[in-house]
Amino acid sequence: MSIVSPAAVSAAATSPTATSSTVTGPTVAAPVALAARASRLRTSPVRDLLALTADPELISFAGGLPAPELFDAEGLRRSYAEVLVERPREVLQYSTSEGDPALRAVLADRLTRRGLGTEADDLVITSGSQQALALLTAALLDPGDTVVVEEPTYLAALQAFDLAGAxxxxxxxxxxxxxxxxxxxxxxQHRPRLLYLVPNFQNPTGRxxxxxxxxxxxEIAARRGMWIIEDDPYGELRLSGQPQPWIAGLAAAGDRTVLLGSLSKTMAPGMRLGWLRAPAALRRACVIAKQATDLHTSTVDQAAAARYLTTADPDxxxxxxxxxxxxxxxxxxAGLPAALPAGSHWNRPAGGMFVxxxxxxxxxxTALLPAALAQRVAYVPGAAFYPGAADPRTLRLSFTTHSPRRVAEGLDRLGAAFAGATGRATGRG
Structure with a gap:
């Protein structure tokens, strides 16, 4: 039975065209459309390739995934259990948009010990550092504004800038x-609003x-009046060499640099915990943007992370x-010279996840990827990381997910795929 409001009955009764014998045909649906910016969004081949990891026989050098066997699952389980037993009403409740004070305090202390003096109030906790990028685009960019990036650069940053209409x-x-x-x-030439950088072990190049x-x-940012986003998800994964100075810590840029950090690479990506460190006015704008996005990051995950960083030995x-x-x-x-075609070149990163x-x-x-997948090995073609014209010869290899033995096996497969597809001998870089 359908229910009609009294107002609708009254309107129908007084309408000059209303009669008891009126018969209407089927409703013709009006078209609907997506927002114009949706047509500009690029898909992520990295996320698409992650679907292939369900195949246990495939060896993937594609995703920048931390090694799951190195997660401190027992330590994290204990931290969750402790905060749920001690403070269940608090950690299961709504919380502040700025983030858990204890977590901000311990992260500020860790940054200070790494050479960047930081107070808890300098930080906003985000749902991964990817959300921090989204909040910053909301706070800093109007449609049509210009952003300068490294060539190549982090693909998900390009997606965030696309969404903002930059x-x-x-x-x-x-x-x-x-x-x-x-x-x-x-x-x-372009008078950009901001510059986006990954200075440590850059994604995708590892530089x-x-x-x-x-x-x-x-100095350029200070002279030209430009914001800097210093994205540092890999900085603690140093494998050789000495740390370089924070851009956020340099006198010329301290008032215009936003530092992004993450626990995804050093604790667990499934917790989706990141942070941004920014000057006060921008930090406040990001908090307001976060209120409109998700209100706050998971209370219980923040509490467990704070407990873990305080009571375990994260270092x-x-x-x-x-x-x-x-x-x-x-x-x-060691395996690349035999796996790659003669004349290939590659770098030797001092840390991070990528070659x-x-x-x-x-x-x-990109054209060679199907041959690799046929051999059950995957990589990410480099073309995805260029905002404009790409170098089609480039590709990214992640080395973190597999044991040395599995890495060697994957390179054997990659060498077979390239040799079969190109008809060329493999060689040295």
Whole structure:
């Protein structure tokens, strides 16, 4: 039985066209459409390739995944149990948008011990550092604003800037990071609102920006009136060499640099915990944007993370991860000469999760991917990480997920795929 409101009955009765014998035909549905910005969004081949990891026979060098066997599952279980027993009403309740005070305090202490003086109130806890990017685009960018990025750059950052309707301009890079002369020229031409960087063990290239380049970037940002987003999800995964200075800690850029961090790579990505460190006015704008997004990050996850970081030994766990990743990186680098076509080149990162490969001229990493998948091995073609014209020869290999033995087996498969698809001998970089 249908129910009709009295107002509708009254309107029908007084309508000059209403009669008891009126018969209407089927309703013709009016078309609906997505927002214009939805048509600009790019898919993530990394996320698409993750679906393949359900195949236990596939060896994936594609996703930037921490090794699951290195998660401190028992320590985290204990931390969750303790906060649920001691403070169930609090940790299962709504909480503040800024984040758990205890978690902000312990993260601030860790940043301070790593050389960047930080107070708890300088931080906002986010649902992964990816949400921090989304909050910053909401607070800093209007449609049509320009963002400058490294070429290539982190794919999910490009997705966030696309969603904000920003125009993305890439600055050329080399092994030391962005080239200051090119950055100066591009900033002068395009007057960007912000510059997005991953200075430590960059995704996708694994490169680390030199100290001299960091100082140059800070000076350009100060002179030109530009925000800097310093994204640092991999900084604690140093495998060799010495730490470089924080851009956020440089005098020229301290008032205009936002630092992003994450517990996904060092604790557990499933907890979805990150943070941003920003000047007060921008931090407040991000809190308001977060209120409109998810109100606050999971209360119980924040409480458990704070307890874990306070009572466990996270530095020992990170050292364990780094030792394992160092062996896996060595295995990857040792096997690349035999796996890749002659004339290929690759870098030797000082940390993080990725090795960047450039195949010889005339080869296309995207076109070669089906041959690799047929051998049950995967990588990410580099073209996905370019905001504009891409270098089709490039690809990204992640070395963290598999044991050295499994890495070697995957490279054997990759070598067979490339040899079969190209008809060329493998060689050395």
């Amino acid at each position: 125009r993305v301009v890439a600055v050329p890079t080399d092994d030391d990071g962005v080239r200051p002369d090119d950055l100066e020229k591009i900033v002068g 680390t920006m030199s100290a001299a380049r960091r100082h140059a970037v800070a 020992a766990r990170i050292a364990l991860m780094c030792a394992a990743y160092r062996e896996r990186l060595d295995a990857l680098l 960047w490969v450039r195949l010889p001229a005339g080869l296309d990493a």
